[in-house]
Amino acid sequence: MFLKNLLALILTFSIGTVMAKDHQVKMLNGKAPDMFVFEPAVIKIQKGDTVTWSGDAMHNSASINNMLPKGASPWEGKLTKEAGEVSISVKFETEGVYGYKCTPHEMFGMVGLVLVGDPSSNLDKATSEGKKIEGKFAAGKGRFSEYFSQIK
Ligand SMILES: [Cu+2]
Numbered sequence: 001m002f003l004k005n006l007l008a009l010i011l012t013f014s015i016g017t018v019m020a021k022d023h024q025v026k027m028l029n030g031k032a033p034d035m036f037v038f039e040p041a042v043i044k045i046q047k048g049d050t051v052t053w054s055g056d057a058m059h060n061s062a063s064i065n066n067m068l069p070k071g072a073s074p075w076e077g078k079l080t081k082e083a084g085e086v087s088i089s090v091k092f093e094t095e096g097v098y099g100y101k102c103t104p105h106e107m108f109g110m111v112g113l114v115l116v117g118d119p120s121s122n123l124d125k126a127t128s129e130g131k132k133i134e135g136k137f138a139a140g141k142g143r144f145s146e147y148f149s150q151i152k
Helices: 002-019 103-108 123-134 143-149
Strands: 022-031 034-039 042-045 050-055 086-091 096-101 111-116
Touching: 022 042, 034 103, 096 103, 096 123, 111 123, 111 143, 123 143
Parallel strands: 022 050, 042 111
Antiparallel strands: 022 034, 050 086, 096 111
């Protein structure tokens, strides 16, 4: 009986580990007029999942401070020097919506959203902050609004 319970316990933990996924987001130079994009720019994941950013050279992924759920940790990936290099992998432990940017290309609208589980806790705050930020973009104006409109 003890062994059977132990086995069930081990099985539960293994399934939990297998279910945590690693999602890939590409950092791309894009094609005119849509330069500098994350692909996909809006990604929906579950709590405990990881997102890894890689792609073209000279990009990174960095969180935007006022667009994180309460208690979530910010991140700042390294600027890649070569195509295919990983900027950063981030494990998401707090539900909500996360706004992020490529540091050198934020002004060109290179931004994205990660939705972890139920995004409602900070969705309104992140949406209004995103609208404020995108108004200052030199290109890709309205990208945050477009991305937020994809959340249903
Ligand atoms: Cu970039």
